[in-house]
Amino acid sequence: MNFAEIKALDEQYVLQTYGRNQLAIDHGKGATLWDTEGKEYVDFTSGIGVCSLGYANEKWAKAIYDQAMKLGHISNLFYTEPYAVLASKLVPASGMAGVFFSNSGAEANEGMIKLARKYSYDKYGQGRATVITLKNSFHGRTITTLKATGQDHFHEFFFPFTEGFRYADANDMDSLLSVAGDDVCAVMMEPIQGEGGVNPLNKDYVQAVAKLCAERDWLLLIDEVQTGMGRTGTLFAFQQFDIQPDVVTFAKGIAGGLPFGGFLANEKCKGVLTAGNHGSTFGGNPMAAAAANVVMDTLTPAFLQEVAEKGQYLRDGIAALNSLYVSGVRGMGLMIGVGVQGMTHKELKDKLMAAGLLTLTAGKDTLRLLPPLVITKEEMDKGLAIMKEVMA
Numbered sequence: 001m002n003f004a005e006i007k008a009l010d011e012q013y014v015l016q017t018y019g020r021n022q023l024a025i026d027h028g029k030g031a032t033l034w035d036t037e038g039k040e041y042v043d044f045t046s047g048i049g050v051c052s053l054g055y056a057n058e059k060w061a062k063a064i065y066d067q068a069m070k071l072g073h074i075s076n077l078f079y080t081e082p083y084a085v086l087a088s089k090l091v092p093a094s095g096m097a098g099v100f101f102s103n104s105g106a107e108a109n110e111g112m113i114k115l116a117r118k119y120s121y122d123k124y125g126q127g128r129a130t131v132i133t134l135k136n137s138f139h140g141r142t143i144t145t146l147k148a149t150g151q152d153h154f155h156e157f158f159f160p161f162t163e164g165f166r167y168a169d170a171n172d173m174d175s176l177l178s179v180a181g182d183d184v185c186a187v188m189m190e191p192i193q194g195e196g197g198v199n200p201l202n203k204d205y206v207q208a209v210a211k212l213c214a215e216r217d218w219l220l221l222i223d224e225v226q227t228g229m230g231r232t233g234t235l236f237a238f239q240q241f242d243i244q245p246d247v248v249t250f251a252k253g254i255a256g257g258l259p260f261g262g263f264l265a266n267e268k269c270k271g272v273l274t275a276g277n278h279g280s281t282f283g284g285n286p287m288a289a290a291a292a293n294v295v296m297d298t299l300t301p302a303f304l305q306e307v308a309e310k311g312q313y314l315r316d317g318i319a320a321l322n323s324l325y326v327s328g329v330r331g332m333g334l335m336i337g338v339g340v341q342g343m344t345h346k347e348l349k350d351k352l353m354a355a356g357l358l359t360l361t362a363g364k365d366t367l368r369l370l371p372p373l374v375i376t377k378e379e380m381d382k383g384l385a386i387m388k389e390v391m392a
Contacts, residue, residue: 028055031375042383046372052253054372060294067290083284089296096264101284105225105251106140108261116219119272120185130183134170138195171205188221191237197363198337210243219246229253230299233308233333258288317384323391338367357386
């Protein structure tokens with residue numbers, strides 16, 4: 001089918017909840033994509049950070065096929081090998097004590113919030129359930145994770161929202177202390193605010209929050225749905241802040257393109273959720289877990305070091321453009337934010353797409369780059385050349 005035919009079907013049969021780009025992607029290889037008309041694009045999006053191993057990765061595809069031919073799904077009422085093997089890799093590598101598998105980032109964050117509130121209820125009883133999150137954060141699109149998100153425009157239409165959240169300014173301990181109280185059970189934050197504009201938190205601030213949580217027996221909840229699974233050059237971004245969270249979530253890149261997510265808990269929190277407290281029909285699905293095992297096996301220390309180096313290469317290359325349209329470059333690893341001036345970030349995204357480079361937007365004025373972790377120097381150079389041409 002061509003683009004017009006696919007678009008017509010979408011408009012006739014699909015709820016129009018997305019502002020889609022005006023092209024249909026047909027196939028890809030590595031970090032390069034082709035649309036239905038045969039045009040080639042360098043991909044700096046990886047499906048919003050999902051396709052960590054790029055496209056048409058043979059080892060990943062074979063693992064899914066082999067598992068599908070063996071057992072596609074059964075349910076968590078039975079043990080299966082793929083999720084158990086994955087857990088045995090993920091838990092030690094993160095320094096945590098146990099893992100729960102789900103399907104998505106929002107679902108993972110919901111589970112993390114539930115764990116925090118049950119931890120507090122078990123120990124202190126009712127009345128200690130408030131979670132402090134940061135302004136400009138983003139934690140998901142369910143009713144609860146929308147309320148956890150520290151952006152007012154997400155708190156519309158879907159009333160009543162789940163209560164029990166207060167918001168503090170990022171990198172401001174005085175602001176956090178001003179919204180603290182005896183009803184608080186946890187602080188929840190992203191190491192880098194992704195949807196909010198690719199804004200890394202200050203290391204000193206994150207460590208101060210961790211210290212405060214330990215003193216008050218609040219749980220330190222780290223949302224690594226976007227920053228986790230190698231995206232920033234370490235398995236989890238929190239590992240670069242020299243902290244150890246009580247609970248950390250993950251999703252997006254863990255299964256390289258299949259729906260998968262979950263959260264890891266430390267020893268203190270490992271036993272909080274017990275049989276019947278929480279569940280997920282598709283959580284730890286054998287095919288998705290098989291794919292995730294391939295991703296985990298790929299994220300060796302040497303590979304993660306390459307991710308950090310690639311990120312530095314791209315940030316340096318963008319800064320060297322000296323473009324009047326770039327107000328600054330920030331980020332960690334292959335999670336990069338480019339400040340845009342002189343036009344809107346959406347206008348720049350569309351111009352780059354027309355020239356053959358796919359990018360994302362974030363916040364009010366940021367171009368967000370989340371390339372596949374396997375992107376090559378040749379593909380990065382092609383992308384930089386397109387940026388130079390468009391922003392000349």
